[in-house]
Amino acid sequence: MSNSFAEPQAEGGETHQFAGGDVAVLTTAHGIPVADDQNSLKQGARGPILLEDSHFREKMFHFDHERIPERVVHARGYGAHGYFELTESLSDVTRADVLQRVGERVHAFVRFSTVAGSKGSADLARDVRGFAVKLYTQEGNWDIVGNNIPVFFIQDAIKFPDLIHAAKPEPDRDFPQAQTAHDNFWDFISLTPESFHMVMWTMSDRAIPRSLRMMEGFGVHTFRLVNADGKSTFVKFHWKPKQGLQSVMWNEAVKINGADPDFHRRDLWDAINAGDFPEWELGVQLFDDAFADSFDFDVLDATKLIPEELVPVCIVGRLVLDRVVDNFFAETEQVAFMTQNVPPGIDFSNDPLLQGRNFSYLDTQIKRLGSTNFSHLPINAPKCPMAHFQQDGHMAMRNPKGRANYEPNSWGAAQGGPREDPARGFTSFAQDADGPKQRVRSESFADYYSQARQFFTSQTPIEQKHIGDAIVFELSKVERPDIRSRTVSHLLNIDAKLAQTVADGLGLPLPDPAQAARPTMMDLPPSDALSILKNGPDSFKGRKLGILMTDGADAAIFNALVKAVGKEGAVYEVVAPKIGGVTLSDGTAVAAKQKIDGGPSVLFDAVAVVASEEGAALLAIDAAAKDFVTDAFAHCKYIGLTAEAQALFEKAGIADDLDEACLPLATAKDAGAFIAACRALRHWPRELAVDLDAQPA
Numbered sequence: 001m002s003n004s005f006a007e008p009q010a011e012g013g014e015t016h017q018f019a020g021g022d023v024a025v026l027t028t029a030h031g032i033p034v035a036d037d038q039n040s041l042k043q044g045a046r047g048p049i050l051l052e053d054s055h056f057r058e059k060m061f062h063f064d065h066e067r068i069p070e071r072v073v074h075a076r077g078y079g080a081h082g083y084f085e086l087t088e089s090l091s092d093v094t095r096a097d098v099l100q101r102v103g104e105r106v107h108a109f110v111r112f113s114t115v116a117g118s119k120g121s122a123d124l125a126r127d128v129r130g131f132a133v134k135l136y137t138q139e140g141n142w143d144i145v146g147n148n149i150p151v152f153f154i155q156d157a158i159k160f161p162d163l164i165h166a167a168k169p170e171p172d173r174d175f176p177q178a179q180t181a182h183d184n185f186w187d188f189i190s191l192t193p194e195s196f197h198m199v200m201w202t203m204s205d206r207a208i209p210r211s212l213r214m215m216e217g218f219g220v221h222t223f224r225l226v227n228a229d230g231k232s233t234f235v236k237f238h239w240k241p242k243q244g245l246q247s248v249m250w251n252e253a254v255k256i257n258g259a260d261p262d263f264h265r266r267d268l269w270d271a272i273n274a275g276d277f278p279e280w281e282l283g284v285q286l287f288d289d290a291f292a293d294s295f296d297f298d299v300l301d302a303t304k305l306i307p308e309e310l311v312p313v314c315i316v317g318r319l320v321l322d323r324v325v326d327n328f329f330a331e332t333e334q335v336a337f338m339t340q341n342v343p344p345g346i347d348f349s350n351d352p353l354l355q356g357r358n359f360s361y362l363d364t365q366i367k368r369l370g371s372t373n374f375s376h377l378p379i380n381a382p383k384c385p386m387a388h389f390q391q392d393g394h395m396a397m398r399n400p401k402g403r404a405n406y407e408p409n410s411w412g413a414a415q416g417g418p419r420e421d422p423a424r425g426f427t428s429f430a431q432d433a434d435g436p437k438q439r440v441r442s443e444s445f446a447d448y449y450s451q452a453r454q455f456f457t458s459q460t461p462i463e464q465k466h467i468g469d470a471i472v473f474e475l476s477k478v479e480r481p482d483i484r485s486r487t488v489s490h491l492l493n494i495d496a497k498l499a500q501t502v503a504d505g506l507g508l509p510l511p512d513p514a515q516a517a518r519p520t521m522m523d524l525p526p527s528d529a530l531s532i533l534k535n536g537p538d539s540f541k542g543r544k545l546g547i548l549m550t551d552g553a554d555a556a557i558f559n560a561l562v563k564a565v566g567k568e569g570a571v572y573e574v575v576a577p578k579i580g581g582v583t584l585s586d587g588t589a590v591a592a593k594q595k596i597d598g599g600p601s602v603l604f605d606a607v608a609v610v611a612s613e614e615g616a617a618l619l620a621i622d623a624a625a626k627d628f629v630t631d632a633f634a635h636c637k638y639i640g641l642t643a644e645a646q647a648l649f650e651k652a653g654i655a656d657d658l659d660e661a662c663l664p665l666a667t668a669k670d671a672g673a674f675i676a677a678c679r680a681l682r683h684w685p686r687e688l689a690v691d692l693d694a695q696p697a
C-alpha cells in the first residue's frame with residue numbers, strides 16, 4: 001500500500017483511505033474522507049464561515065501548532081543515516097557490545113549543526129559545528145554528542161548559559177544573528193581567559209568548513225572505557241574524514257551565505273543522493289592514570305586537548321552516511337541526543353563540563369519535544385529489545401504489556417515484566433571520591449594560554465594569517481575600544497606577533513599583557529594534526545567544478561572536462577547566461593544548472609571558463625560574469641580558461657595578474673592536467689597579492 005506520509009510516526013499510527021487506483025483519498029487526521037479542500041464551509045456563497053466546519057478547524061488547529069521550540073543551541077542542523085562498522089576490536093579495554101566484533105555494523109544517525117544561529121540562519125556562519133552521532137547498538141543508544149573542535153570555551157557547565165547568552169543576538173536589539181562579531185561575545189570572552197584556546201580554533205578556518213563531509217569530529221571530553229574486569233581506561237573520541245579537511249575563505253563564506261544559505265545541507269544531500277557517501281574513521285586516544293598524572297594539563301579540563309604526538313589516535317571503526325532522511329522534522333528536528341546515553345562498558349569522567357551536560361540534555365528534550373515519551377519517536381527509539389515499567393504521559397505510544405507495572409512483583413516471567421541483570425546491566429566505574437563540598441576550580445585547570453599558543457604555532461603561515469584576519473574582522477565590529485584592547489592583552493600571552501598584527505589591523509596601541517592565572521606558560525612543540533592545510537586531500541574527489549559557458553563553446557574541451565571530472569570522482573555544474581543552457585560548437589545543446597547571477601564562483605571549488613569569442617564579449621559586459629572570475633581569482637581557486645575567454649578576464653581587470661594556477665584550456669588534452677592541478681584545491685601564494693592587509697607597510 002502506498003502511503004502519503006514519509007514514515008509512519010509510530011506503530012498503530014496513521015492509516016489512509018485509498019480511492020480506486022493509486023491516489024490516496026485526502027482525509028482528516030481522524031480518517032474521514034475530505035470532499036472539498038479548497039473552500040471553507042459557509043452559509044451562502046458570500047456568507048460567514050461556520051463553526052461546524054470541523055475539517056477547516058482541524059487543519060488550521062494543526063497548522064497553528066506545527067512549530068516546536070528550536071534547540072536553544074545548535075538550532076540549525078542537518079542529519080543523515082548510515083552505519084558504524086568496527087574495524088579493530090576494543091574487547092581488551094571495554095565490554096561495550098558495539099566495540100567487540102570486527103566487521104559488525106550498527107545503524108547510525110548523525111546530526112551536524114551550527115551553534116549560535118537560529119534554525120533559519122545561514123550555513124556558513126563563523127561558528128563551531130556540532131557533530132552528534134547516535135549509534136543504535138544492541139545495548140541501547142550510544143550518543144557521542146561532539147563538535148568539530150576538540151576543546152570547549154569554558155571549563156565548568158555553570159558558565160554555559162552565560163557563554164551562550166553572550167554569543168547569541170544581544171537581548172535588547174535581537175541582533176546580530178549567527179555571529180560572534182559583536183560586543184557581548186568579546187566582552188565575555190575577554191573576561192574569560194580559559195576560552196582563548198577555543199577562540200583560536202573558532203577564529204581559524206575550522207569554523208568555516210567547505211563541507212560537513214570535510215571536517216573532523218571530536219567527543220571533546222575524557223570518557224572512560226571499562227572492561228569485563230571492571231578496569232577503566234581513559235578515552236578521547238575522534239572522527240577523521242576520509243574526504244580530507246577543507247575550509248573556505250572568510251570572504252567566500254560571506255558570499256556563500258547570500259548565494260546559497262543552505263550550502264552545507266545541500267552539499268550533504270547531493271553527495272549522499274549521488275552515491276558519494278561521506279565517511280569518517282573513528283579514532284580513540286587511550287590512556288591510563290599514569291599518563292593523566294604526568295600530563296602537563298588536567299585531562300578533566302575540556303579546554304585542553306591531548307596532542308596526537310603524545311597519545312596516538314588509533315583507528316577502530318568507520319562511519320558511513322548512505323541515506324538522507326525521509327522527513328526533516330520527523331528525524332533531524334525530533335532527534336534527541338543525550339550525553340548520558342552510553343552503553344555498559346563506556347562511562348564518564350569527572351570533567352565538570354560533561355557532568356553538567358549529563359543533566360542538561362534530558363531536561364532540554366522535555367522542553368523541546370514536549371513529553372517524557374520522546375524516546376517513543378522512531379528516530380529516538382532504540383533498535384534493541386527494551387523493557388521497563390515507565391508508562392503513560394503525553395503521547396504514550398508503547399505502554400508495557402501485562403498485569404504488573406511495578407517491581408518487585410510475583411507475577412512470574414509471563415506477566416511480571418523485566419528484571420534487572422547485574423551481569424549485563426550498566427554499572428558505573430567505582431571511582432573513589434572524597435574531599436570537602438565546595439564551589440571551586442581546580443588549580444590544575446589554570447594554564448589558559450599554552451595550548452592556545454601551541455595551536456597557533458602549529459598552523460601554516462596562511463592559516464596564521466587567516467586567524468589574524470578573523471580576529472581583526474570580529475573586533476572591528478565591536479564598538480567598545482576597551483573590549484578590543486582587553487582581547488589583545490590576552491593575545492599577547494599567546495603570540496606576540498599575532499597580538500601586534502591584530503593591534504595594527506585595528507589601529508590600536510598595544511596594551512599590556514593580561515595578567516595570567518598561572519604565569520608559567522609553556523612553549524609546546526607544534527602539532528601537525530592541528531592544521532587543516534597539513535591534512536588536506538590529495539584529490540579533487542567529492543569537489544565541484546563550475547564551468548561558465550556560452551553558446552559556441554568548444555565542445556571537445558567541454559567534453560574532456562566532463563570526462564576528467566568524472567574520472568576524478570568530482571562533479572560539475574554548467575553556469576550559463578540563461579538557465580535553458582548553451583549550444584556548443586558542434587551543435588550539441590547542454591542544459592545549465594545555474595544562471596550566472598544564481599551560480600557565483602563561491603559555490604565551486606574550482607572554475608573553468610569555456611566561451612566562444614562572441615560569448616566572451618557578451619560575458620565581458622555582465623557584472624555577474626566579471627564577479628565570477630574576480631572572486632574565483634581572489635579566493636585563490638584554480639581557474640581553467642580557453643583562449644577566447646581572455647576577453648572576460650581583461651574586462652574584469654585580472655588578465656595581467658593570472659598566475660600558474662590559471663591554466664590554459666587550449667585543447668581537449670589540457671582538461672586532464674587542469675583537473676589534476678585542482679587537487680591542490682587553492683593556490684595560496686596568490687592571497688598575498690590580493691589582500692591590502694598583506695602588503696608591506
Ligand code: HDE
Nearest residue numbers: 071074111130131132146147152157160220356360361364
Ligand atoms: Fe551541548 N547542548 N552543551 N555541547 N550540544 C545541546 O541539547 C550543553 C557542549 C552539542 O544535533 C542542547 O538537544 C551544556 C559541548 C551538540 O541535536 C543542550 C553544555 C559540546 C548539540 C546543550 C554544552 C556540545 C548540543 C540543546 C556545557 C561538544 C546538538 C539542544 C556544559 C562536545 C545536538 C539539545 C543535536 C546541544 C547543553 C556544551 C555539543 C541545551 C549545558 C562541550 C553537537 O542540552
